[in-house]
Amino acid sequence: MVKTSTLHRYALALGSNRPLSAKRTPRAIVQEAAGRLGEIGRIVATGPILTTEPIGPSLREYANSALLIESRLTPPEMLRALKAIEADLGRRRHRRWGARTIDIDIILWSGGRWSNRWLHIPHRAFRTRDFVLSPLMTIAPRWSDPLSVLSIRHLHARLRKAAPLPRPRG
Ligand SMILES: Nc1ncnc2c1ncn2[C@@H]1O[C@H](COP(=O)(O)OP(=O)(O)OP(=O)(O)O)[C@@H](O)[C@H]1O
Numbered sequence: 001m002v003k004t005s006t007l008h009r010y011a012l013a014l015g016s017n018r019p020l021s022a023k024r025t026p027r028a029i030v031q032e033a034a035g036r037l038g039e040i041g042r043i044v045a046t047g048p049i050l051t052t053e054p055i056g057p058s059l060r061e062y063a064n065s066a067l068l069i070e071s072r073l074t075p076p077e078m079l080r081a082l083k084a085i086e087a088d089l090g091r092r093r094h095r096r097w098g099a100r101t102i103d104i105d106i107i108l109w110s111g112g113r114w115s116n117r118w119l120h121i122p123h124r125a126f127r128t129r130d131f132v133l134s135p136l137m138t139i140a141p142r143w144s145d146p147l148s149v150l151s152i153r154h155l156h157a158r159l160r161k162a163a164p165l166p167r168p169r170g
C-alpha cells in the first residue's frame with residue numbers, strides 16, 4: 001500500500017513531435033505540459049528542452065525534456081493525471097510510436113519500483129533512450145535506477161559509449 005499523504009518525487013519524461021498550430025510547436029507544447037504539471041505538484045527541477053531525431057517510424061523531430069515533480073499523488077493517480085493532461089493537450093491514439101502531440105512518461109519514483117498491468121516504474125525502456133537520459137542527466141545525474149542500481153549519469157555514459165548518437169540539440 002502506498003499512503004496518499006506521503007510526498008512522492010517523480011522523474012517524468014516529456015516528448016512531442018506534432019504541432020497543434022504555428023504557435024503551438026512541439027517545444028511550446030512541452031512547455032505547456034510542464035505548466036499543467038505544476039498544477040498537480042511542485043516542480044522541483046526542469047531539464048532543457050532538446051531537439052532530438054525520431055526513434056521509430058515517425059519522421060518528425062521531437063522536442064524532449066524531463067522534470068522532477070513532488071506530489072502527494074500515488075503512482076496510479078499520477079499516471080491518471082498524466083493521461084488527463086495528454087488528453088487535454090490533444091493527444092489522440094495513433095499508431096504506436098507515430099507522431100504525438102505530447103507523451104508524458106513516469107521514469108523514476110522516490111518509492112522505487114511499481115509494477116502492475118498498467119504501470120511499470122522504472123519505465124521499462126528508459127535505459128536505452130538517449131532522448132530521456134540526456135535531459136534527465138542535467139537534473140538528476142545521481143538518481144539511481146532501482147533495478148540496475150546504476151545512476152542516471154552512469155546509464156547515460158553507458159548508452160553513449162555503446163551507440164554514439166547524434167547529440168540532441170538544445
Ligand atoms: N512508467 C510509465 N509511464 C507511463 N505510462 C506507462 C508506464 N508504464 C506503463 N505505462 C503504460 O503504457 C501505456 C502506453 O503508453 P504510451 O501510449 O505513452 O506508449 P508509447 O509512448 O507508445 O510507448 P512507450 O511507453 O514505450 O513510450 C500507458 O497507457 C500506460 O498504462
Ligand SMILES: Nc1nc2c(c(=O)[nH]1)N=C(CO)CN2
Pocket residue numbers: 014015016052053054055056062064097103131
Ligand atoms: N526522439 C524521440 N523519439 C521517440 C520518442 C521521443 O520522445 N523522442 N518517443 C517515442 C515513443 O514514446 C518514439 N520515438
